[in-house]
Amino acid sequence: MHDFDYERPVSLVEALSLMARHNGHARPLAGGTDLIDQMRLGRHQPGALIDVKRIAELNVLAADADGLHVGAAVPCCRIVEQPLVNQQYTALVDSCRIIGGIQIQSRASVGGNLCNSGPAADSTPSLIALQGVCVIAGPAGTRRVPVERFCTGPGQNVLQPGELLVEICFPPRPPHSGSHYRRLIPRNEMDIAVVGVGAAVELDESGRTIRAARIGLGAVAPTPLWAEEAGALLAGQPADDVQFARAAEAARKIVSPITDMRGTREYRIHVTGVLVQRVLRAAVARARGEAFTYLPGH
Amino acid sequence: MATADKRPYKVIGTRPVRHDGADKVTGRAKYGGDMRLTGMLYGAMVRSPHAHARIVSIDTSQAEALPGVRAVVTSADMPAQGDRVVELGEGAANMRHLTANILARDKVLYRGHAVAAVAADNVHIAEQAARLVRVEYEVLQPVMNVLDAMRDDAPILNDDVRTESLGAAPQSPDQSRPTNIAKHFLFEKGDVAKGFAEADLVIEHEFDTAMVHQGYIEPHNATALWNTDGRITIWMSTQGSFTARQQTAELLRVPVSSVKVVPMEIGGGFGGKISVYLPPVAALLSRKTGRPVKLQMSRADVFEATGPTPGSHMRLKLGVTRDGRITAGEAWIAFDAGAYPGSPVGMACMCVFACYDVPHGRVEGFDVCVNKPRTNAYRAPGSTHVAFAIETIVDEICEKLGLDPLEFRLKNASREGTRRVDGPVFPRIGMVETVQAIRDSQHYQSPLAGPCRGRGVASGFWFNVGMKSSVTATVNLDGTVSLIEGSTDIGGTRTSIAMQLAETLGIAAEDVNPTVVDTDSIGYTDVTGGSRVTFATGIAAVEAARDIQRQMVQRAALLWDVDPAAVKYDDGRLLGPAGKQFTFKELAAEIHQTGGPIIGSGTSSSATQGGAFGTHCVDVEVDPETGKVQILRYTIAQDAGTAIHPSYVEGQMQGGVVQGIGWALNEEYWYDDRGTMRNATYLDYRLPTCYDVPMIETMIVEVPDPQHPYGVRGVGEVPICPPPAAIANAIYHAVGVRMRRLPMSPPNLLSEILQRFQD
């Protein structure tokens, strides 16, 4: 591995000035579970690493009237233990529970997962489904970008030189809502998604009709996708298998997967539909408060 | 099982704590990666980015100019080999191919092929220098598939390869043109046409299996010191220190006695750590620098540039009568050899029908060069491929004829006296007993309910080998015995050897202290491979114990002043006339007063093994919408002859099954069209994890092998053979799809399921 500098700022202001000082040659370091390996393989050779784990603003994990704030450096292990997230943002918990194993979850952050911008990142479809918005700070101030517009290609995103992801915030969850994420992997653990689907649904008081739904897809295009139409056509429809199948068909239409060592194009298109139906079924069950258990990998 | 009730042993069959246990669980055991010597340099390899190319030029000047770089070597530093064929302990090798595999000469034949190496003050400088070595290539068309490589117009890898025909008339009499087909085997028994004419049902199918890797956790490593007196010491991870010594000496063209190999602890091998890759290179770098040099592979290097097991294409045909008796079998088997000849296709030919009494048979095999790493042994080399083919055809026959698959096996099973298609006649073997064990098992007897669930069975065979081993043992004054052996310990063999010595001497296993030593410190010992160590090194240990017995008898006779013939060695005691008696410990305390040290030695060289069989039963559940398979339950019955340490026998059985499950479901070398393996990491090369396998239930069957004093049969290899077939059969019974291609990964299985519902 090459030589590099290491900085550990304790405030956002300090971090942004360090980023500016290194003038495009620095990379933020959160858990390092992507970055360290990529540096070891020579894929990135930053002159400096700016460790963001000590910055208060990036370690927030709390709810207020605006909804839920998840700081960019918060590791998965904190997220899966947060009571509100466990009650209302379950898709995010589903994602954080399957990213790596316990050791990885103790370091890996959702912010890092998103900023690494891999098409198969396991938290991004959930962030999309839960209507997450990225709060980005940079030399020119702060801006907000919906998660579905954050990634621009494999390993690429909208961050400009000198910018940092500060947090992802989510609107409050309405009553009668539920969400779920699952992925297809050939093994049962420690694997990368061949297809990943996250969905959030809101039902009416009767629990029979869907008011709104959002579906996020992973590993089926150069970036994670928001299956906007598949979600929209569920609005006002009964929460049943016929409608889930329609949503699955719509989701299949927007994907553009490749054939690689993880699966063929045809396989990924097929499984997109299968998972959309399964995930919607589970999200609806959760919205109705029905018991629902899910064994990852099965 | 078969003989458990009449076990006459005190030590054999018990489960003492392994002698190397404390070192291993506390992290104190020393592996090759732990080597640190004063003044040691670190090396890095330069490897080909192309699957097939001619080397136009190599420019090392920039690398050599980098501060901290101490030496660079290329194939120009390797001695010329000419046309030598050398016996290397596990088969003969063409030295020109072997040396070109260590450092490519005029061509690179696979991606990852080593081209040059650098030694520097630290690994970071070495890696940077490796990137500065400029290699100019003329890229050639790669050929990746065995059938493509057999075509007349295929790109040729080695211009010195001509087809060698064994048992067959030369297919192409034209020996002037180079070919990728290095060997053509033919075995025949009886009259195949007559046999098929007698059949009421003939089933024939084609099968494909992907190249797979052994998947050991520890990457290859070697640290070498070429001393100024010409003596070379190598510290390395190896399955066989003596074959590593010989290969290194032959490759460097130095006398074998000038090389000492010190085997470090080994983090898995499964056949893949027999060939040397790094030691000659580390030695050359050491000679150039006068300092010790350490080389270690990355995981990608291990996948791309060591010795996986071949991919294959097979055609198999089996004929049976209506009442389920096999009348004839025919097989056509082509294996990827990788870059240079030497796949285990010959062994595959011998294994394909070995479980059954096939009266009329014909087997043809082809060893074919392709632009992949040179293949090597992997746990029962070649047998898993052919078991997948024959055992799924047997299942289909049973289904078509409405026969129970285990009763069919019992009816046709090989027994003592059955002649294999390739000639040899079986001695006493335990195929029948393993089938009976599964038939009577709680697993097979229990119902399996639920949608998309199915049960499959399959059997498998492996020869097991004998070969050569040496053991010495010294009696200590406190009555313990120090045991010195040359067999590197991969599966707990320090303990299984010590137990045989202890049993023979009538002392406790804990009173034997086994040590694996270097090639200067023990007699010649063949590789830890071929399921041979507990068998053959065990025989040597029993001999060493008998040697000690003889000497102890003489010492007792001296003390009692009687004729040695009047002293009996009985179960750890020496019995003399008139009730005179010593325990082993009592007499050990006297050895310095009665003539000095007692050292026993033993060797094994001529014993051969009778063969190992296993029968497996598996329940699966298939997700029909995604093609994903879950293993619900797995039981293995295997003939261990006599289980010395049952926990290690069970461990071998379970480990073999887990590797077989990986091979069956997900493992494969996945190549793009440029011949680059795209999944050379443990993320994308999917070994099973503990979440993917249930507890493997084991049934040890004991049909003692008369060739071993305690009846041992090797157990390490045969458990990998049946799993792909057993799982394929279970998948069929779950969802009605016959898989004839490995791996049966979700995409591959789903495409078959979807096709079936379309038809």
Ligand SMILES: Cc1cc2nc3c(=O)[nH]c(=O)nc-3n(C[C@H](O)[C@H](O)[C@H](O)COP(=O)(O)OP(=O)(O)OC[C@H]3O[C@@H](n4cnc5c(N)ncnc54)[C@H](O)[C@@H]3O)c2cc1C
């Ligand atoms: C064994 C193992 C298993 C894994 N399993 C999974 C899995 O199942 N699913 C999955 O999706 N991933 C998996 N990963 C990948 C990785 O763990 C995740 O992507 C993780 O969420 C990355 O978070 P991190 O905090 O470690 O990011 P880091 O590695 O620190 O950073 C990742 C990238 O984001 C950038 N970055 C980090 N923080 C910021 C910020 N605040 N602003 C701007 N840029 C930033 C970094 O510069 C870097 O480019 C696995 C990794 C390993 C090693």
